[in-house]
Amino acid sequence: MFGKSKISASMMCSNLLDLKETIDIFENEKIDYLHIDMMDGEFVPNFGLGVDYIRGLRELTSIPLDIHLMIKNPEYKIRWIGIKKDDIVSIHYESTYQVQRALDWLKPLGCKCFLAVNPATPICVLEEVLDYIDGINLLMVNPGFAGQKIVKSTLKKAEKLKNMLIEYNKENLLFQVDGNITPENGKKLKKIGAEIFVAGTSSIFKGTVEEYANNIDVFRSALI
Ligand code: DX5
Numbered sequence: 302m303f304g305k306s307k308i309s310a311s312m313m314c315s316n317l318l319d320l321k322e323t324i325d326i327f328e329n330e331k332i333d334y335l336h337i338d339m340m341d342g343e344f345v346p347n348f349g350l351g352v353d354y355i356r357g358l359r360e361l362t363s364i365p366l367d368i369h370l371m372i373k374n375p376e377y378k379i380r381w382i383g384i385k386k387d388d389i390v391s392i393h394y395e396s397t398y399q400v401q402r403a404l405d406w407l408k409p410l411g412c413k414c415f416l417a418v419n420p421a422t423p424i425c426v427l428e429e430v431l432d433y434i435d436g437i438n439l440l441m442v443n444p445g446f447a448g449q450k451i452v453k454s455t456l457k458k459a460e461k462l463k464n465m466l467i468e469y470n471k472e473n474l475l476f477q478v479d480g481n482i483t484p485e486n487g488k489k490l491k492k493i494g495a496e497i498f499v500a501g502t503s504s505i506f507k508g509t510v511e512e513y514a515n516n517i518d519v520f521r522s523a524l525i
Pocket residue numbers: 311313314336338369442443444445446447448449479480481482499500501502503504
């Protein structure tokens with residue numbers, strides 16, 4: 302919590318036709334992570350970036366991936382993905398009955414293990430797994446689509462998460478926020494304690510690829 306802000310660019314928002322140019326800009330701008338929304342059409346009503354996309358991206362860049370698994374029963378599929386030690390991988394609390402086992406099976410892959418929670422999932426579900434995670438991905442929208450508006454109650458929920466981490470002496474856990482992170486929402490969430498910000502159509506991916514570098518500067522200055 303309250304660490305140096307890191308930007309995780311949401312690749313579901315990028316234009317495949319500009320991918321190489323986009324990655325070059327992200328390397329120049331020192332983007333911290335590439336956010337990969339892997340979606341199975343079951344856990345969320347959308348299909349998303351898959352194993353082939355990740356393999357291709359690894360050929361293009363060494364920017365670490367922030368893999369957001371919006372898939373059912375991720376514990377049986379994590380070894381298909383090609384997860385690396387510098388990656389973040391978020392498993393959704395709501396996506397498996399065996400949450401702690403899924404985290405146990407993810408840990409040996411060496412990545413940072415995050416638990417993602419949807420807007421309606423209460424923060425107390427984290428209580429029993431705080432010792433098994435490196436961070437939390439707090440969904441500020443109902444996941445699966447870019448371009449949505451923040452679910453109002455999630456701002457208060459972010460405060461509850463901060464208070465919980467302080468109460469359990471777990472301020473060292475990384476606090477990520479995902480969904481409609483505009484510069485304004487980013488500023489508010491930074492004050493609350495968030496430190497990894499998923500940047501999609503609300504921040505970086507606005508206008509043409511020529512505008513991305515400026516969009517990053519505007520977003521970054523809101524997160525100081
Ligand atoms: C939501 C996705 C995010 C994000 C995209 O399911 O996980 O990648 O919403 O960015 P925005 O919300 O700014 O379009």
